[in-house]
Amino acid sequence: MTAFLRNTWYAAAWSTDLRESQLIGRTIVDLPILLYRDAAGSARAIGNRCPHRFAPLDRGRLVDGVIECGYHGVRFDRSGTCVLIPGEDGRAATNMRVPAYSVVERDQIVWIWTGEGPADASRIPDVSDRLANPKFAFVTGSTHVKASYELLADNLIDPSHGQFLHGTVLKREGFFEAPHEVRQEGSTISSERVIRDVEAPAAYAPYLSDRNARVDWFTRAQWDPPGIFRLDNGVTPSGKSRDEGIRRSGLHLLTPETATTTHYFYAAVRNYLLDDPKADETSLQWQHTVFEEQDKPMLEAVQSMMGTEDFASLHPVLVAIDQPAMRIRSTMRRLIAEEQRREPTAVT
């Protein structure tokens, strides 16, 4: 039995991926969920398992904004209430209902509250700094990974593996000599390294006004619960602010599917070539190379090596670079424990 954080907002989909008339069945923190848009176009989420005969509702259809089960035609509205049972003369059994989940669409993300209690809209992660910011252009995508969200979090908060797993494209002289700054403010954890006063790497130089200028190269990762990552990589003319340089500022969102599988949503954000479709394509290709070809096979191999064993029970030998990842893990353990103390029956 895996404990997930439940009283929180997870990214359920990119807004653009949830199209009108489309029913998406998606397991989130082990809950079978149906995502759709109602008659007004608003994103909605209800349980995906019909309580009548357990058909997945995503095999049904939308009729006047309510969900009709594809097997026997039982209909549910956005509150999960049954509004029609064919052959029942308009009656609808009061126990014929599915759970309803609060959904808010913001910054092109469909956020879902998976908790038992009332949703707390004030806690929706604000990612407008990345996704609603005139300084940035971005492209989005998503993928499914056969590894736990914890292994993905370990990966995203740690820029050091770039020197090895992504060595062909990310290796930098002086990386490990640069001070490793790990910070925690409340539940926000960050990890950063800056290599100062070097030649601009070939990957950034073309976008600098003076491609021969000396630069500071930086790599930064920041996490907020339950799985919000802001990655920042780039170069600035030596001593200048980051916005004066070339920034690649990813937003990466992890949503647990099961204990060992994860939905991964990413936005590749940049502060250069803002209206260049070719640059969009390059960003997506880069994400594909780095994640699909390098991170994902490694993460799935690690999960496979671990089997269903608990991380701690395998006695990992931890080192300095693990510090931010361990802070994430301990913060999540604390948040989950707090939640379980408040609602002892809510998490199974």
Add this chain to the structure above:
Amino acid sequence: MTAFLRNTWYAAAWSTDLRESQLIGRTIVDLPILLYRDAAGSARAIGNRCPHRFAPLDRGRLVDGVIECGYHGVRFDRSGTCVLIPGEDGRAATNMRVPAYSVVERDQIVWIWTGEGPADASRIPDVSDRLANPKFAFVTGSTHVKASYELLADNLIDPSHGQFLHGTVLKREGFFEAPHEVRQEGSTISSERVIRDVEAPAAYAPYLSDRNARVDWFTRAQWDPPGIFRLDNGVTPSGKSRDEGIRRSGLHLLTPETATTTHYFYAAVRNYLLDDPKADETSLQWQHTVFEEQDKPMLEAVQSMMGTEDFASLHPVLVAIDQPAMRIRSTMRRLIAEEQRREPTAVT
């Protein structure tokens, strides 16, 4: 541990599918079974696991009407008795034997008795009304479904899902307004609806002598244990008997493979275009469209949603249309319980 009804006759194969010299390994109610024809062409069934070293006998061959294991050449006759052990000078260990199952071939079906005690030939289901009746033509087929026989039975006894799952081809105005007649006589359970005095649907009109005649449209399903279904769909000139109209009268036989998988045998029976090979082809295409493309994906999705959970433990919310299906389930529970009381060790 799933309890199946064991002291009963199941369809093991269509006669035409069990060809001379062919060895078919097929699991039925969790029993590994070998089907073949002996030297006289009679259908036979013995256990499929060689007791010597557990080779599946279906990888062997027929030698003079007895089965020779393909691994070490041990031979078994139709009673499961070992008749030759190579290298043993003609001796055959008396404990070298496989179970033998009574098999009767009737109405083009190979029926098998899976019980422990002697087979009761008087209980072989009589389906000659469908398969040996000059009023009807038919074509047969079979498929394998990753869903329990109970989910398949729920499906076959319930014409209402046709209005949704098969809506593109079976939707009828007035379906739910027509009285739903559920009958039980002994262990025979039927479900029927008639929509009276309507225009003939396009699917039937061409075969009526007067295609503009008003008709009664009917849909009927009848079940007998353990999984014998007679489906009847068609139209009759208003007020006339069913044989005076156009009937599509399927025979559907369910044979459990395991707790969550089923062998499904079907005959598409009709009372029109009796000698028309094109109509045979149309019947099979219809069965393919309706079952393989619509029912089967839904049933397998439902099984997947249920996992290995018991139906009752998931607390289905039952409604009026479920009545015949629930009668089947309770009848089967009763029959299995009776059998287990008689032979407490027979069912595992």
Add this chain to the structure above:
Amino acid sequence: MTAFLRNTWYAAAWSTDLRESQLIGRTIVDLPILLYRDAAGSARAIGNRCPHRFAPLDRGRLVDGVIECGYHGVRFDRSGTCVLIPGEDGRAATNMRVPAYSVVERDQIVWIWTGEGPADASRIPDVSDRLANPKFAFVTGSTHVKASYELLADNLIDPSHGQFLHGTVLKREGFFEAPHEVRQEGSTISSERVIRDVEAPAAYAPYLSDRNARVDWFTRAQWDPPGIFRLDNGVTPSGKSRDEGIRRSGLHLLTPETATTTHYFYAAVRNYLLDDPKADETSLQWQHTVFEEQDKPMLEAVQSMMGTEDFASLHPVLVAIDQPAMRIRSTMRRLIAEEQRREPTAVT
């Protein structure tokens, strides 16, 4: 929990298959193992699971003869000792280590000692009679089988199944009439049959100096623990020694991967057409036909029939031809029990 013999040498690879710069991850007796060649070209084996974050080391690379994990760059030498942790200023945690396994390369085989205690080089199987013998030519290969090493051993020690499973190519008149000689000397077990004074079979006749000579046909299998098989098949001019005839003298080595899967290494050895590449090709084709097309599907079907049940618990009905196989099984049981008595915690 399967008990394997652990304090023994297993074949881990053919020398030619472990190429310079290559990292082979291979599970042996349930242990995840990394095989590679160090800077001096010597075969080495260490644990394949990085103790830092459980990445499989075979996804890493060789740097100056030491293994660098492909994820975070932790390095291990051939003793399993960590020699570098990136970002740790040259320090290496003393508990950052993987097991090291003794490896000896001899007769073109990479032998590995999987025991806990010190490796006993004097016990490395000597197979030079087959693989370093000027009388013989040979070709090698390997395959992976989804069946336990015990089922493979049953198969290799028993020539009788050749009369059935390989009947198309190996059937011989008089096979079962020929005396079956089963011998045991210490832990060496052999099984032999000779059919005397017959015409040379077509498969051997072309290689005899007098292809019309009467011959003795023989088939012999010999086992040494834990899974060393010497198979000998051939013909000799009647009454002459085996080296005066045509011999096909396979060496077959079984290495358990898991309880139900096996690495199988084979050498097809012959005493004729010694320098003929065409004969090499014919030998490999023969091995493919007999094993990949006939034995392997049968063995995997038997394993599948047995599931995860223990052989004895299924109550096999044993016969005369099983005698050598049963001696192997009882010898292995005795050796494993002896080992467990000596090191009660070593085998899990």
